[in-house]
Amino acid sequence: MAYVFSVTDSPVGKLKLVASPKGLSAILWEDDDPKRVRLSDMNEDDSNPFLQTTQAELTEYFAGKRQEFSVPLDFLGTEFQKKVWTALLTIPYGKTKTYAEIALQIGNPKAVRAVGAANGKNPISIIAPCHRVIGSSGALTGFAGGLSKKAFLLKLEGADNATQQQLVLALI
Numbered sequence: 001m002a003y004v005f006s007v008t009d010s011p012v013g014k015l016k017l018v019a020s021p022k023g024l025s026a027i028l029w030e031d032d033d034p035k036r037v038r039l040s041d042m043n044e045d046d047s048n049p050f051l052q053t054t055q056a057e058l059t060e061y062f063a064g065k066r067q068e069f070s071v072p073l074d075f076l077g078t079e080f081q082k083k084v085w086t087a088l089l090t091i092p093y094g095k096t097k098t099y100a101e102i103a104l105q106i107g108n109p110k111a112v113r114a115v116g117a118a119n120g121k122n123p124i125s126i127i128a129p130c131h132r133v134i135g136s137s138g139a140l141t142g143f144a145g146g147l148s149k150k151a152f153l154l155k156l157e158g159a160d161n162a163t164q165q166q167l168v169l170a171l172i
Contacts, residue, residue, distance in 0.1 A: 020074045024074065025039065025073075025076060028125075029145040037123040039076070054069075068093070073128065076123065077123070080114065081122075087106050088119070095132065096132050096134045098133070098135065098136045102133060125145060130143070132159075
């Protein structure tokens with residue numbers, strides 16, 4: 001499959017936006033582990049309509065003017081991963097869910113660790129909001145962009161009160 005990419009600046013650093021002919025396939029962090037999301041060769045293309053839409057919608061999101069995204073998504077992963085990533089899309093702006101709640105939502109309540117692993121491989125960070133998934137204790141847990149960026153995104157969204165104390169700790 002042919003992928004194209006563009007790089008955009010954001011309040012959480014440079015983001016590499018990647019699209020396939022079907023839609024947005026990845027939003028990668030500046031220091032992302034290249035093994036986390038494996039995509040075939042890609043060429044830079046700032047004129048791709050999926051990438052342009054993504055950039056415009058992310059700009060609105062970071063300005064506090066967008067809570068939902070409309071760009072078509074093209075997830076590349078296993079069926080289980082795609083189930084988890086689809087569940088992420090149901091978490092409302094400014095709210096959080098635990099890994100256990102996601103496992104229950106996808107009909108596999110014992111798969112909490114597998115949900116965590118799939119969450120860590122989420123290729124479309126921010127739009128498929130893996131930053132909204134927290135530990136059952138309310139703690140901010142692993143995030144490909146780093147915990148400070150996870151805390152930043154949750155703070156930007158005005159995350160629910162249960163998460164506020166963890167945000168303060170992560171930002172210190």
